[in-house]
Amino acid sequence: MLVLLGSACHDESQYPEGDRFDLTQTGPQNLPFGHGVHLCLGAQLARTEGPVALEALLDRCGALARGPSPMTWQRTLVVRGPVTLPVVSRPE
Numbered sequence: 592m593l594v595l596l597g598s599a600c601h602d603e604s605q606y607p608e609g610d611r612f613d614l615t616q617t618g619p620q621n622l623p624f625g626h627g628v629h630l631c632l633g634a635q636l637a638r639t640e641g642p643v644a645l646e647a648l649l650d651r652c653g654a655l656a657r658g659p660s661p662m663t664w665q666r667t668l669v670v671r672g673p674v675t676l677p678v679v680s681r682p683e
């Protein structure tokens with residue numbers, strides 16, 4: 592069996608806007624850190640570190656916007672995500 596982790600939370604019957612990036616979006620189940628006995632052991636650490644890292648980045652870079660070059664995607668069956676995401680920094 593091959594589980595397509597990248598499709599988690601994108602089932603339109605459960606997550607009407609699963610393809611839209613929205614940190615406040617809710618659904619029947621939160622799956623980015625897995626589920627059950629193999630639930631990510633680092634989930635609490637990642638949830639604590641994530642906002643700290645983003646705030647530090649935005650403090651230094653100001654507003655970030657998509658850059659002129661296209662983003663590139665990882666083309667594997669299992670893992671889904673960007674390989675590159677060019678951004679431009681606009682200091683505030």
Ligand code: HEM
Pocket residue numbers: 622623624625626628629630631632633634636637
């Ligand atoms: C944003 C960051 C992270 C994401 C999205 C993430 C995601 C996941 C997912 C989806 C799984 C389950 C894989 C499966 O079911 O086969 C997992 C497992 C695991 N994660 Fe993470 N993880 C993150 C960060 C971390 C960190 C920071 C640590 C350690 C400090 C960590 C340690 C682990 C371990 C040890 C497992 C295996 C748990 C087990 O099999 O019982 N993860 N992670």
